[in-house]
Amino acid sequence: MRIKLTALAIAAAFTLAGCATDSMNTRSDASASAGASASANANPMVGGAAMYANKDIIDNAVKSADHTTLVAAVKAAGLVDTLKGAGPFTVFAPTNAAFSALPAGTVDTLLKPENKGTLTTVLTYHVVPGRVDAAALAQQIQAGGGQAMLKTVQGGTLTARMAGGGVSITDAKGNSGRVTIADVYQSNGVIHVVDKVLMP
DSSP states (O other): OHHHHHHHHHHHHHHHHHHHTOTTOOOOHHHHTTOHHHHHTSOOEETTEEOOTTSOHHHHHTTOTTOHHHHHHHHHHTOHHHHTSSOOEEEEEEOHHHHHTSOTTHHHHHTSGGGHHHHHHHHHTTEEESOOOHHHHHHHHHHTTSEEEEEOTTSOEEEEEEETTEEEEEOTTSOEEEEEEEEEEETTEEEEEESSOOOO
């Protein structure tokens, strides 16, 4: 019973952390703490646009002003049809600011046709099979003694931990980002917005 309550507390903290960092999201703390079922119906705002749970990952992502670089990269890698597929997928979606924080020239280099393979590797490292929402991730972190190892579509591993009242995601190189908006539900999965480009 204690483990179950702790997992629920982690899920609530995860959801609240995502809400607190999104000034466009007007849900109250009370509704956010109700968990995934409440947020699934809320059409949260991401990048100035409402995200609809009945639309797929691509249809929602193209509306976000904070994810234009990610969308351009997905198109360049030829992954649009994949992410419009049935899934379900869990996507840790870096913002434009996260891409801008990469060393100068990195994004331009990755978007070149000759680097499509490398770009695909980086992008698919941000995708986990299945619908891993905040509640499920909290349970995995609890069951893992404080961390969850997430196998990505690329074949590598991401590590999720609780950090500062929210969730951090650490890549294979040891760099960590944080989930800034959790549980953006899609018809074919769920998106968690992150403030870091994760590298395999």
